[in-house]
Amino acid sequence: MKFVMKKIIVVSMLAIFSSVVIAAGASKEFIENKELAKLCDALNMFKLDRGRWPTTDEGLKVLAFPRLNDNGESDGRTYLSYIPNDPWGNEYVYKHSKKIGLELHSIGPDNTIGTNDDLGPDVCEILYSKP
Numbered sequence: 001m002k003f004v005m006k007k008i009i010v011v012s013m014l015a016i017f018s019s020v021v022i023a024a025g026a027s028k029e030f031i032e033n034k035e036l037a038k039l040c041d042a043l044n045m046f047k048l049d050r051g052r053w054p055t056t057d058e059g060l061k062v063l064a065f066p067r068l069n070d071n072g073e074s075d076g077r078t079y080l081s082y083i084p085n086d087p088w089g090n091e092y093v094y095k096h097s098k099k100i101g102l103e104l105h106s107i108g109p110d111n112t113i114g115t116n117d118d119l120g121p122d123v124c125e126i127l128y129s130k131p
Helices: 002-017 034-050 060-064 123-128
Strands: 066-068 074-078 093-097 101-105
Touching: 034 060, 034 101, 034 123, 101 123
Parallel strands: none
Antiparallel strands: 066 074, 093 101
């Protein structure tokens, strides 16, 4: 019962956060991307279910594999049916480490890592903490 309540609270918080305005530097096209919202929600549900973020090796692809319960058994459901690309057709860059935490970047419309139009280090944070 506590587990279900935690999920309800997190989903409610995500809905509240996503109803605010646009973050500085992030385009309206990016913020209104429903695929990104699904990706961020799936990452948060993974964290709730597993008690951790996906590892860098697992990457985002783990979200499209069947979920496992506490006994390691699959219920056949996935967090996502596919891993979406950013609004410009690029794959998101995902990393996780204990030192840095979650990093989810979009390389932006110029398709080049490390330029001024990149969004990150956590695009979910940009999405949910719109000023």
